[in-house]
Amino acid sequence: MSDVAGKTEAESVVEVEFRVQSETYPFVGVSAARECTMELAKMLPRPGGQYAEFFDVTGTDPDGIVSLASTHETLDATLLAEYERGGLFEFTVYGDCPAFSLAELGALPRTVEGVEGTGRIVADIPTEYDASAVVAAFLDEHDDAELACKREKESVRPMFAESAFRTILENDLTDRQREVVEAAYDAGYYDWPRERTGSEIASDLGISSATFSEHIHAAERKLLTVLFGAGAGRGV
Structure with missing residues (x-):
């Protein structure tokens, strides 16, 4: 059996942070419409170039989030768990998502959140990719995005306890x-x-x-x- 739980990455990576305001992105638009916070907890690849994005939504009743998010043609939404003033949702993304774009360019999204209409994305770019090229390509695809921070750091991050x-x-x-x-x-x-x-x-x-x-x-x-x-x- 492979040592899945114990695998870590101990290497230098480039961390980039972007700010996005466009409400065409579901995590921004939904957070604005419901005056809530949406935070990406996990992102997993799916067949056919799709990604499953698991968002923790807090600060609002979960009722209506699925129908609101599903107005986006490139997104399917499912409520997985409901709790007081929030819920856990799975969004299957087909495109038109900045986190999806970063992943396709080779970056590893670490933080994706929308807070009452303001989006923030933090991603790590591994050493095998040209960080400047990844940033330039992302900004070309998303002209509404703004690079807020870019720095080199050590990455040591196990997936699970x-x-x-x-x-x-x-x-x-x-x-x-x-x-x-x-x-x-x-x-x-x-x-x-x-x-x-x-x-x-x-x-x-x-x-x-x-x-x-x-x-x-x-x-x-x-x-x-x-x-x-x-x-x-x-x-x-």
Whole structure:
């Protein structure tokens, strides 16, 4: 088994911070319309060039967020968990999203938040990419964005607390879910840019693409429960 929980990156990266004001972006527009805060908790690649973005919404009742977000043609929204004055939402993004654009350019979004109509994005650019070129390409695509900060830093960031990760692997994931998510990780499915597609990994495992998607999405949901529960004190 690969050491998924213990993997960290210890290298120099360039951190960039952008400010965006356009309400055409859902995390900005929804935060403005509902006078709330939307914070990206996790971003995962999906087949077909899509991304699943998990947003924690606070400061408003979750009712109506799905219908409001779904007015954007490039977005599907699902309420995953509801709590007092907030909720956890999954947004499947097809494009027209600055975090999506940064990921496609090779950057790793770390903070994406909308606070009452003001958007803020912080991302790390790994050393194998030209940071200036990534910034220039992003600003060309999003002329409403503004570069607020750019600096070099050391990156050491584990994905999960190891004890929580091991517990969920051993107790909650089925054998097939664990096999699929480990194979995907080892094959570079979660790298940006992605090294292997879901269809290729499914073929290696001798299963269909639909079965691969079913198992990996179920495993991701359980692992995200650890992340959100530990970080926010709430069960999902």
